[in-house]
């Protein structure tokens with residue numbers, strides 16, 4: 001097993017936030033066989049598992065992950081087309097799939113252009129943008145249940161795909177591959193949509209600095225970014241971690257950001273927005289590993305120690 005795993009692997013290198021400590025064990029399986037071997041290893045050693053794709057929706061603890069991290073990204077990547085259907089392995093870059101679909105005149109996922117995750121991560125999160133999401137084009141996925149090592153095919157309708165959630169996420173399943181159905185469309189039209197979406201992302205999002213995408217989910221009938229902005233929290237900073245002045249629902253890492261500082265900022269936002277609007281923002285970003293603070297909740301609010309952070 002030693003040839004499949006690396007010890008003390010720095011996770012900060014391989015997530016878009018550039019934050020996080022080391023994984024006790026780290027592996028990038030390139031086949032289902034290797035994946036099964038690694039799951040056996042984790043079971044034998046009683047290691048907690050963390051499945052990650054491109055780490056574009058994760059906040060990894062400064063203490064790292066005291067178990068096995070399975071990185072299902074570039075080594076688990078393949079794409080085959082059958083007319084208007086695409087079959088791809090879960091480590092495939094979602095944006096690469098979309099770029100190929102657009103070139104072929106295959107419509108369905110173009111509004112998701114620029115989302116920097118893998119297909120597996122996008123299914124787990126039911127990634128979406130501009131009222132479109134993975135669920136709209138997905139037919140089925142092949143998943144592996146780490147608890148039983150069983151592989152099964154699950155149809156879209158059984159995947160409980162909701163707003164940034166799925167059965168995959170709820171039950172800790174591992175997506176091996178996914179099948180998508182597209183509809184035929186004019187290539188030039190699709191290319192124009194993709195270009196416009198990418199342009200808007202560049203204009204509105206702080207893509208020049210490490211981040212994890214939208215930090216909070218959209219509350220009913222509102223936008224997290226608008227509420228945060230109305231609390232004058234743009235630029236609020238803890239250490240090297242800052243609420244983006246370009247988009248208030250993004251937190252950026254200005255160099256040596258720490259996960260604990262991200263959580264401090266998240267808690268400050270949750271408390272401030274709750275006190276002003278009575279809305280408790282729910283994080284979209286997934287916390288992985290141990291943190292020394294817990295997530296702010298109003299009832300426990302008075303007990304939460306005020307952290308020293310700089311307003312700037």
Ligand SMILES: Cc1cc2nc3c(=O)[nH]c(=O)nc-3n(C[C@H](O)[C@H](O)[C@H](O)COP(=O)(O)OP(=O)(O)OC[C@H]3O[C@@H](n4cnc5c(N)ncnc54)[C@H](O)[C@@H]3O)c2cc1C
Pocket residue numbers: 016050051052053054055056057058072090091114115116117118119120121122123124125126127128129168169173174175176205207211212213214286
């Ligand atoms: C600049 C930026 C813009 C973004 N814009 C959007 C957006 O518009 N819309 C949106 O929805 N998201 C957006 N995101 C968030 C993120 O890109 C998506 O959630 C993406 O789908 C996560 O994919 P990933 O491979 O990076 O997953 P990771 O971040 O590695 O993991 C996320 C979750 O998926 C699970 N997971 C990953 N791979 C698998 C697998 N193979 N099997 C089972 N579970 C798996 C992980 O365990 C974890 O729970 C953005 C992020 C950034 C940094």
